[in-house]
Amino acid sequence: MKPIDRPQRPFFGSGPTAKRPGWSLSALEGAMLGRSHRDSVAKARINDVIVRSRKLLGIPDDYRLGILPASDTGAFEAAMWSMLGARGTDLLAWESFGKEWVTDATKQLKLKDVRTHGADYGALPDLGAVDFARDVVFTWNGTTSGVRVPDGTWIADDREGLTLCDATSAVFAMDLPWSKLDVATWSWQKVLGGEAQHGMLALSPRAVARLESYQPSWPLPKIFRLTKGGKLIEGIFKGETINTPSMLAVEDALDGLTWAEQVGGLKGLIARSEANLEAIAGWVEETAWVDFLAADPATRSCTSICLKIADLTVASFTDEDQQKFVKDMASLLAKEKVAFDIAGYRDAPPGLRIWGGATVDVEDMRALLPWLTWAFTEIRSRVDVDAS
CATH class of the missing domain: 3.90.1150.10 (Aspartate Aminotransferase, domain 1)
Incomplete structure (x- = not known):
């Protein structure tokens, strides 16, 4: 028979995801619409997303955290385009988005020294076969397969290469070992139910060192450029975004962070x-x-x-x-x-x-x-x- 009880909020899609309980448009009434994102007050609102995200997630103080355009995809591709190629790369793929990063590395960047560790949907690759003398690219949570890595014990503490982690459906829902992740990215439209089109990029000191010491052989689009004159563009990590952000989406992200603080x-x-x-x-x-x-x-x-x-x-x-x-x-x-x-x-x-x-x-x-x-x-x- 047809059930009687119904979900109060039937939003079970995987992205964009459900807004936080009790959300309404009134949550956005304080948005700085019609104002320049370069205004000091607006920039402070943008930077507040960075500061509060860092605190909530427990990201180490010596990591950079910034906002990039084009959601998680833009943030992760900015990292790939800017850092890969300095040494061999191991790519892990067990679902759609991991396979997209394999395509980026092999078909777009045309990296010469690539090893792919794959698995069918529902399983993980052999994590023990990963070589951490190389750069390692992987998703923490397979958004299209429902398979996550169980923890970070398989990631070497004494690694020579960088770990680049697409963590978009894991951040704010899983306990990530930040010391194991040199690069981590996510989007606003996942666990906190924020509006789309903005990505977050976390960089370890080792990742910053790579950016400042390595120049890829391919041209970088403006929205991927994280350095200028061989130095990190620090403003990106203080609310000075590469391109114009949506202040409406910024206000929504802040609302999600406030709710997250309130629920523990x-x-x-x-x-x-x-x-x-x-x-x-x-x-x-x-x-x-x-x-x-x-x-x-x-x-x-x-x-x-x-x-x-x-x-x-x-x-x-x-x-x-x-x-x-x-x-x-x-x-x-x-x-x-x-x-x-x-x-x-x-x-x-x-x-x-x-x-x-x-x-x-x-x-x-x-x-x-x-x-x-x-x-x-x-x-x-x-x-x-x-x-x-």
């Missing part, structure tokens, strides 16, 4: 995300037709939670028919206004992708789960009718 800071955010994963894990354990895409519990993401259809009949369909089955489920749930945008990523195996980041209330997650079974049963019955 990083520990509170992590607890909220893990509670959502725990709710789904309990339901999966009791539900025969569904399973996690990530087989190892230690690698299951608490933000982009990816599920596959375990029902034997549906699992025997072609990928195309499975994709249609999932899309039909997602469309039915959207029509009922109980879940929006939860079909798996277009390049991923057929399945559901449910955002469990900190802005999602666990009560809404629990209310969603019976609806998933209802939608599965409805679409599955149509398949049986068609077959007959």
Whole structure:
């Protein structure tokens, strides 16, 4: 039967993600609209995002933290374009965005000394095979596969190369070992539910040293330039952005940070995300037709939670028919206004992708789960009718 209880906020898509509980447009009334971002007051608001993010995340004082254009993609590509090529590179790819960084390194930058460590969706590469005498490029959390690295113990403390980590769906939901990460990037539209188009870039002293000692052989677009005359452009890390930021998005980011501070800071955010994963894990354990895409519990993401259809009949369909089955489920749930945008990523195996980041209330997650079974049963019955 159709469930009675409904999620109060049916926003389970993986990006842009749900706004924080209680959010409304009134949260943005203080935005400095119509003002230059170079004005001292506006610049102070931009820099406040940097200062408060650093404090909330526990980023070391000797790391630089700045705001770059073009979301996480822009921030991470700025790092790749500016730093890679100084030594050999190991690339880890087990989902769509990791594979994009492989493409950037091999097809766009055309790096000559590259090793790729890959794995299928749902698994991790052999982390023990990574050579930390080389630069290492990886995602902390596979946003399209629901697979995260369990910790940073595999990253060498005495590494010679740099570690470049795309951490966009991990930051604010997972405890990152900053001393292991020379470069880390993320976007505003993930765990805190901010508005899009702005990326954050954290640099260790070792990364800064690379920037100031290495000149890549390829030209750098203006929005990727982090140095001038062989020295780091310090203003980027003090609120002087490379291009014009949206002051409306800045105000929204500050609102998200205020909420994060109110719910217990990083520990509170992590607890909220893990509670959502725990709710789904309990339901999966009791539900025969569904399973996690990530087989190892230690690698299951608490933000982009990816599920596959375990029902034997549906699992025997072609990928195309499975994709249609999932899309039909997602469309039915959207029509009922109980879940929006939860079909798996277009390049991923057929399945559901449910955002469990900190802005999602666990009560809404629990209310969603019976609806998933209802939608599965409805679409599955149509398949049986068609077959007959």
